[in-house]
Amino acid sequence: MRALTWHGIHDVRVDTVPDPEIVNPRDCIIKVTSTAICGSDLHLYDGVIPSLTPGDVLGHEFMGEVVEVGAGARHKLKKGDRVIVPFTIACGGCFFCERQLWSCCDNSNPPDKQDMAEALLGHSPSGLFGYTQMLGGYAGGQAEYVRVPYADVGPFKVPDHLSDEQVLFLTDVFPTGYMAAENCDIQPGDTVAVWGCGPVGLFAILSARLLGAEQVIAIDHYPKRLERARQAGATTTLNYHEVKVRDALADLTAGRGPDSCIDAVGMEAHGLSPDNLLDMAKMTVKLTTDRPHVLREAILACRKGGTVSVPGVYGGFVDKIPFGAIVNKRLTLRSGQTHVMRYLPTLLDHIEQGRVDPTFLITHRLDLEEAPKGYRMFKKDQDEVHKVVLRPQ
Amino acid sequence: MTDAALRSTLLAEIPPDSRANTFLQTANVHGPERWLSLAGGVGLAAIGGARRDVAGAALALAGAGLVLRGLSGHCPIKHAVSGRDASPRRRAAKAQGWSSAALVHRAVTVNKPRAEVYAAWRDFSNLARWMENIERIDIVDDRTSHWVVKAPLGRTVEWDAFVTEDVEGERIAWETAPDADVHSAGWVEFRDGPTGRGTEVRARFAYKPPAGQVGRLVAKVFQREPHVQARRDLRRFKSWLEAGEIPVGHVPAQPATPEDLRL
Numbered sequence: 001m002r003a004l005t006w007h008g009i010h011d012v013r014v015d016t017v018p019d020p021e022i023v024n025p026r027d028c029i030i031k032v033t034s035t036a037i038c039g040s041d042l043h044l045y046d047g048v049i050p051s052l053t054p055g056d057v058l059g060h061e062f063m064g065e066v067v068e069v070g071a072g073a074r075h076k077l078k079k080g081d082r083v084i085v086p087f088t089i090a091c092g093g094c095f096f097c098e099r100q101l102w103s104c105c106d107n108s109n110p111p112d113k114q115d116m117a118e119a120l121l122g123h124s125p126s127g128l129f130g131y132t133q134m135l136g137g138y139a140g141g142q143a144e145y146v147r148v149p150y151a152d153v154g155p156f157k158v159p160d161h162l163s164d165e166q167v168l169f170l171t172d173v174f175p176t177g178y179m180a181a182e183n184c185d186i187q188p189g190d191t192v193a194v195w196g197c198g199p200v201g202l203f204a205i206l207s208a209r210l211l212g213a214e215q216v217i218a219i220d221h222y223p224k225r226l227e228r229a230r231q232a233g234a235t236t237t238l239n240y241h242e243v244k245v246r247d248a249l250a251d252l253t254a255g256r257g258p259d260s261c262i263d264a265v266g267m268e269a270h271g272l273s274p275d276n277l278l279d280m281a282k283m284t285v286k287l288t289t290d291r292p293h294v295l296r297e298a299i300l301a302c303r304k305g306g307t308v309s310v311p312g313v314y315g316g317f318v319d320k321i322p323f324g325a326i327v328n329k330r331l332t333l334r335s336g337q338t339h340v341m342r343y344l345p346t347l348l349d350h351i352e353q354g355r356v357d358p359t360f361l362i363t364h365r366l367d368l369e370e371a372p373k374g375y376r377m378f379k380k381d382q383d384e385v386h387k388v389v390l391r392p393q
Numbered sequence: 394m395t396d397a398a399l400r401s402t403l404l405a406e407i408p409p410d411s412r413a414n415t416f417l418q419t420a421n422v423h424g425p426e427r428w429l430s431l432a433g434g435v436g437l438a439a440i441g442g443a444r445r446d447v448a449g450a451a452l453a454l455a456g457a458g459l460v461l462r463g464l465s466g467h468c469p470i471k472h473a474v475s476g477r478d479a480s481p482r483r484r485a486a487k488a489q490g491w492s493s494a495a496l497v498h499r500a501v502t503v504n505k506p507r508a509e510v511y512a513a514w515r516d517f518s519n520l521a522r523w524m525e526n527i528e529r530i531d532i533v534d535d536r537t538s539h540w541v542v543k544a545p546l547g548r549t550v551e552w553d554a555f556v557t558e559d560v561e562g563e564r565i566a567w568e569t570a571p572d573a574d575v576h577s578a579g580w581v582e583f584r585d586g587p588t589g590r591g592t593e594v595r596a597r598f599a600y601k602p603p604a605g606q607v608g609r610l611v612a613k614v615f616q617r618e619p620h621v622q623a624r625r626d627l628r629r630f631k632s633w634l635e636a637g638e639i640p641v642g643h644v645p646a647q648p649a650t651p652e653d654l655r656l
Contacts, residue, residue: 024638072637091636095504095591106504107635110642111525111628115621127642137643149640 002392003057003143004371009047010379012372017057020139020147025072028151030085034164035062035141037374037388038172039198040266040313044131045375048267048289049315051116051134060087060129061171062141063164066155073151083155085148086340087172089127089138092153102126103337108149109136120316125337142371144392156344159352165389166351169199169358173387175343177203177264180311181211183334184260191215193249193258193301194234195294197225199361199387200311201264202232206356208262209233217252219245221270222383231360240271249301257303266312269293275320282319289316299325310335361387368392420466431463491576491601497620501627504591505634511562511583513634514594523629523639526622542575550574550603576601577619594630596623 005015020029038061043049063084069077077083090097094106105126109117116134117124127149130140139146148155158167177200184192192208194201197220208216209232218229218237226237238248249258267290269276279291298308299322308331326333350356363386366374374388422430434456441452462468486494503510513519517538521527528541528549536556544550552573558566558580566580579598586593600619602608629639 020644023641023644026636026638091632091640093504093635093637094631095502098504107628107632108640110640111625111632113642114628115624127640133643136640139644147644150636 001144002368003139004059004368004390005054006044006052006056006058007054010045010376012045012058012375014369014371015055017055017139017143020145022068022070023147024149025070026150026152027070028066028073028077028148028155029068030062030064030083030141030146030148030155031067032062032064032141032144032146032392033082034064034168035059035143035368035390035392036168036171037061037142037371037378037390039200040131041375042379043267043313043315045379046268048283049132049313050120051132053133053137056130056133056137057139057143058130059140059142060131061168061173062129062143062146063158063168063171064146066151067145069151076152077155081155081157082160083157084167084170084344085129085141085146086154086156086175086338086344087129087131088154088337088340089129089136089149090153090341091150097153100339100342102339102341113137128337142368142390144368154341156341156348158348162351163359165359165362166357167348168389169203169361170340170344170347170351172338172340173199174203174347174356174358175340176200176311176338177205178207178210178343178347179336179338180204180262180264180309181207181213183309183336184208184211184213184262184307186211186213186260188212189214190259191217191253191256192260192262193217193219193298194229194262194264195219195298196263196265196312197222197229197237198264198382201262202228202361202386203358204262204264204311205229205232205234208260210350210355215252217249217258224383225386228361228386245297246301253303257301257306259303260307260309261298261302263294263298263308263310263312265294266310267291267314267318279319288319290314290318292318292321296320296322299331302329302331304329305331307332307334311338362389364388366390421471422462422466422468427463427466429463430459434459434461434463485599486601489576489578489599489601493602494599495602495619496597496599497579497623498595498597499620499623499627500593500595501631502586502591502593503631503634507583507585507592508562510592510594510634511565514581514583514630515559515565523633524626525629544603552576575603594627596627598623 001019002014003017004012006012041058044052044058066077066079066081066083088103089108090102090105091107096104096106103126108127109124113133113136114124127136127138129138181204186208190213192213194204197218205216205218216234218226218234219240220226221239221241226239229237236252238245269291271293273293276291276293279288282288283291302308366388368390371390378385378388438453438456441449441456482494482496485496517530517532521530526543528543531539533539538554540554541549541551552575553570554567556565557568558564562583564580564582568578569576577598577600581596584593632639
């Protein structure tokens with residue numbers, strides 16, 4: 001089959017690789033009909049997340065048709081089912097899965113991969129599709145076919161009257177943005193500030209409104225992304241090239257600060273703030289793993305007793321976090337890979353009832369063969385390119 | 394060799410090997426001695442550094458050694474003179490009558506009732522399903538099994554193992570026969586976790602490294618070292634019970650067939 005494979009920094013190719021096969025009884029094989037490039041794939045593209053090996057198949061936002069089901073998953077799935085596949089892999093039987101903390105699954109990261117995760121993170125989180133050897137080495141979804149483990153837990157059937165593009169983002173970015181907003185525990189009258197108006201940020205904005213936020217402030221520096229943020233429901237947008245973010249936030253909240261701050265940017269912040277320039281220099285010589293400018297700003301901007309919610313991806317040991325502010329302002333810090341399965345019925349209902357149309361963020365549709373071009377475009381022009389959807393032919 | 398009960402007592406005193414390997418565990422310089430060592434070392438190094446001759450270099454070197462001793466809290470000389478027999482590994486070796494011993498300790502929580510977890514382990518015909526690197530295990534009788542295990546460089550090692558203690562639902566202890574390729578003795582314990590936390594499984598064993606401590610390091614490089622193996626095998630045991638199968642992430646790439654390449 002054809003699949004998008006990683007070969008090094010800014011080097012991804014569509015190669016012919018072996019078709020996946022059923023390995024374990026609870027596996028199934030999906031024939032991919034639509035898949036997307038995620039903003040977090042750019043971290044892999046940039047080589048800032050460790051433990052990819054050349055030839056790894058990327059992609060964790062994918063959906064398609066079930067073409068083969070192992071004996072252990074037949075009670076839930078059958079050939080021909082049309083499903084979206086959550087990017088977090090979960091066994092369904094461990095302590096965490098029982099409590100719907102799916103992205104913390106104890107078992108889906110294979111035993112030999114957990115060593116590295118334990119060394120770097122303390123404990124191993126769940127395995128992910130197409131997202132490094134440390135998180136399982138599972139072949140990803142930017143491919144014609146994918147092997148899906150624990151197929152009786154993850155794959156979620158979607159109704160035929162909804163198009164691929166309407167449901168594809170249930171795999172990751174919609175639930176991720178939703179969980180980021182849910183983590184803010186939004187109360188009547190709340191102001192939520194969202195840094196980063198990529199797909200996760202946009203869904204966080206939209207979800208914050210769904211969950212009752214009165215004011216949602218979107219922060220980015222790309223005019224077209226800020227325009228989309230307004231479409232998604234942001235009441236105010238801030239271009240940090242034009243205004244000082246903390247001054248503007250203080251003004252918009254009359255000195256209180258936003259009740260909740262969402263960092264939907266993560267480890268590769270843009271911008272020419274002094275701290276970010278220093279991080280860029282340190283990152284170049286491998287003295288730091290992340291550029292957490294946004295996290296710092298969100299912590300400092302957040303109102304006392306407020307919540308900082310971090311759906312953005314961070315890789316390692318993050319430098320110079322103003323922890324004193326977390327202590328002295330009694331902030332709540334919440335994060336996590338997304339417990340995708342927990343949100344699917346609710347979010348599908350929002351789509352079916354027409355309250356949310358996720359297709360608004362798609363800017364580019366490419367053939368899977370053109371995936372490397374998709375990565376290049378996405379990396380180069382984030383003002384124009386918001387979401388690239390790939391289709392295998 | 395001591396009897397099983399005595400050996401159990403001895404092994405019970407042994408702290409987890411992971412701790413035994415760190416400076417923390419082998420710290421033998423404490424309190425004022427440590428601070429004096431540090432301060433004296435800095436002083437010596439400064440005096441030595443100021444003198445531009447051989448004696449100065451020697452003083453500086455001695456100072457650096459004292460600084461290191463102060464920083465790490467570990468003195469190799471003191472250890473060699475007084476601490477040898479106190480080392481857990483040495484105690485285990487002595488108890489077993491081996492020339493050297495390595496210790497493995499690892500615990501895992503399994504989200505299943507204790508009776509089920511114990512039964513899954515006690516049925517030795519299951520072991521090869523979740524233990525890696527097992528070529529085969531022949532069940533001789535209820536207490537005896539014959540093991541053929543993969544070793545580095547494509548070799549295998551074999552031994553007979555005897556159950557020396559079996560307390561239903563709680564504990565299984567074993568030791569290997571005197572003619573084993575690799576000698577080991579140890580046990581696995583099963584306890585109820587706190588409410589809703591399943592069963593706590595603790596495995597602890599001592600083994601005689603086939604080629605001494607150097608061989609142990611070589612085996613580690615090949616990831617066939619028992620410590621690495623125990624860690625992974627316990628995870629596999631847990632997965633097998635909780636998920637009914639052992640996860641496989643990266644499927645080693647087979648070379649594409651000509652048919653694949655035609656696509």
